[in-house]
Amino acid sequence: MGYPLYVGVHVSISGGVSNAPDRAYERGCTAFQIFTRNPRGWKYKDLGSDEAELFRNKVARYGYGNLAISHMPYLPNLSSPDERIYNLSLESFRNEVIRAGLLGIKYLVIHLGSHMGAGFEAGKKRLVKAIDQVISSVDNDVYILLENMAGQKNSMGSRFEDIAEIIDSLSFKDRIGVCFDTSHAFSAGYDLRSKDSVDETLREFDRVVGFKWLMVVHINDSKVDLGKGRDIHEHVGLGYIGEDGFRCILRHDVIRKHPLILETPVDERREDVGNIMKVWELAGVEPPEELVERWKAFLTSEKRSYAKGKKGGWG
Ligand SMILES: [Zn+2]
């Protein structure tokens, strides 16, 4: 798929994971993200091979390729000091990597969890063990992308140094990458509101972690101010980072060449297409006519209100 920007939303898998590529296509996404199962529980059914094949065929037909991305469910905590939770988390994680492989998905975004007060070093040991174990035992091509966190108490990987240290400690690094979430970075204290602050934050990311690890970017604004340490997403441009901040983020050479995923559920102020169009606009890139046509068709269809009323946020 050759587009000047790869922008899309987190799409629902309601009715089956194979419905997701259609939803992405209808919304004029040039990249998209899914959960492969209900993200709010521990239980899940195995992925049917027909369902997986249908998903792969649609991804191929629409030309998404590696631009179909998966996000881990919310409950697993790969840094947990609690043996039971840790083992459950490890099993979920292993299963997600397998599922992503079956779906032909290249990138799986994971949260780094919470050490629950046991300290960063203790959490890191657990987390690194989990990633090493899964990468060395699941034989597929799925990359594990470590997502920077929002600075919540005891969270792992809110500072760029933490992410660098985690990567450094891994024995198996050939299927590792980083997902940069703008909202999380901002809540964790990295300013992104102006050209100077965006340049400085991204320079810092490059210096400490390295752009070579960056593979996906989550484009979310923040409902909380700089450094508040809380993870509350806002539609792009409508929060504390604001349109000026995103204009600079989206015009940054390194950021804009990666898949850009929006993770804010539809509400009365913005729906998916509105968010996607906003990214193209702030990036200063003329969208291809074919996408504009798809947006128009979607905005006049009944599907527009689909997913309205969904509670909570995505990833
Ligand atoms: Zn995110």
Ligand SMILES: [Zn+2]
């Ligand atoms: Zn996430």
